[in-house]
Amino acid sequence: MKVFFIGGGNITRIVLEKLGNRIERCWYYDLEEKQIPCQFIGNSFHVPVEADVVVEAASVEAVKTYGIDVLKSGKDFYVISSGAFADEEFTRKFAEALKHSPSRVFVPSGAVGGIDIICALEGYLESVKLRTRKPPTAFGMDSNSISEPCVLFSGSVYEAIRNFPQNINVAVTLALAAKDFNKVRVEVLVDPSISQNIHELEISSPVGNYKLVLQNKPSPNPKTSYLAPLSLVAALKKRIEKFIVG
C-alpha cells in the first residue's frame, strides 16, 4: 500500500508503526518537516501521483482545506477528523465533488464503537444518544465542589459541537453512521465519581436496543483516545486483507 498522509503527527506515527512493511511507500504533507520514516512533500499541498490512498491524520480544518483536492486526485480517502462534515456548506461541496470522482471515502469508527450496529440498523434506527461523562477536572472544576453527576448539556449534534467542540469527531461519526444528524442526541455530564472520560451510547430501534459503555484509557496524546488511530489502522488493514470480519 502506498499512502499519502495529510499530517505528520501522532496519528501518522501510529499508523506507520502498526502497518509496518504493509506500507511500501509513504509521503506526508505538513506545515513543517517531522521526524517520521516517511517522505516529506514540502508544505505546498499536492497528492503524489503514485499514492494508492490518502489518509487525513491532521484536523477538521485540514479536511475542509484539502478534502476536495483529494477527491480531484481520484484516490481513496480515509478521514479521521469526521467533524469536518458538521459544516453543511463544506459537506454539500464535498458530496458534489465525490459524485464526479472515482474516489471512495472511508470514515473509521474512531474513539467509539458499535458503528457496525448503527450501520446495520439503516432504515430502522430511531435514536442514538451519546452521553459523555467527564471528571470535574476536565471542566476546570474543583472535585470537591460537586457531589453527584450533573448534566451540563443536552441537545443536538450541532449544538453540542458549538458548546463542546472536543467531542466533535465522535458526535459527527455517529451522525454520519445514522445518516441523519437529527437522530443523534448528545449529553455531557460532569461526574465526580470517575477519573477518566466515559462515553455511553444508547441505540434504539424496533430491531433491538443496544447500550455501549466505552472507557478509553489515557493515551500518549491525552486529547485523543488511542482507540481512534487504531480504528484507522483497522480500516486500512481491511483494504489489504483477504479475510475481513465486521
Added chain:
Amino acid sequence: MKVFFIGGGNITRIVLEKLGNRIERCWYYDLEEKQIPCQFIGNSFHVPVEADVVVEAASVEAVKTYGIDVLKSGKDFYVISSGAFADEEFTRKFAEALKHSPSRVFVPSGAVGGIDIICALEGYLESVKLRTRKPPTAFGMDSNSISEPCVLFSGSVYEAIRNFPQNINVAVTLALAAKDFNKVRVEVLVDPSISQNIHELEISSPVGNYKLVLQNKPSPNPKTSYLAPLSLVAALKKRIEKFIVG
C-alpha cells in the same frame, strides 16, 4: 451488483428486499425452488460465471460443503454462518484455498456489534467475554422454578459450541475478530427477570474497557435475530457505496 446466494430462505429474502434495485441480477442455489425474485440455478451447485459476489445465507454445513468451491470461482464471498470456522480442519483447508484464490472473504458483524472495537484493538486485546442471558422458557424450564439468574455454562468458544450450538455464529464471529479463539470466554445464564435474550460483551484491553448490552427484539424467524441479516445488508452496501462509515 450481481449476487449468487447460497440458500433461498429468509436471509436471502431480506437481502433482496433491502438492496432492491442495487442488485442488477441474482441467482440462488438451494435444495428446492423457493418463491423469491431470483433465478434458481437448480440443486446442482455451481457458481454462475457472471456473478460478482457470492453470499452464503444458509447454514454452517453449507459453508463447509461449498465454501472451497466458492474460493475456486475467485468471487468475493460473504459468510453469515461464521460458525463453520469453528471446525479447525475445515478452516485450515479454507485458509489454504484462500491463499491461492483472488477471492476476499467477508464475515459481517451478525447478531452482535462492537466488532469494530475488537478489530481496532488488534495487538492489544486481552479478553472478550460474551454473556448470553435467556429466559427460563428458552431452556424448557418453568419460569417459577427459578428465582434469580444462574450461570448454566462458562467456558471456551469450543466448549460453548458443544453445549449451546444455537450461539455458534455469535461466538465464532467474536473469536475471528479477536484473531484468537482463546481470548473469548462464553457464559450462558438463565435469567427469570427477562423475557428475551440479552447478549452482553465485555472487551478488556490496555487501550480501554468496553461493555455492550445487546437486546435484539424477536424477528420473523425467532431462531435468528433480525440484526444478523441486516449486518449482511450493511456489508454488501459498503461494497458499492462511495462514502463509508465504520
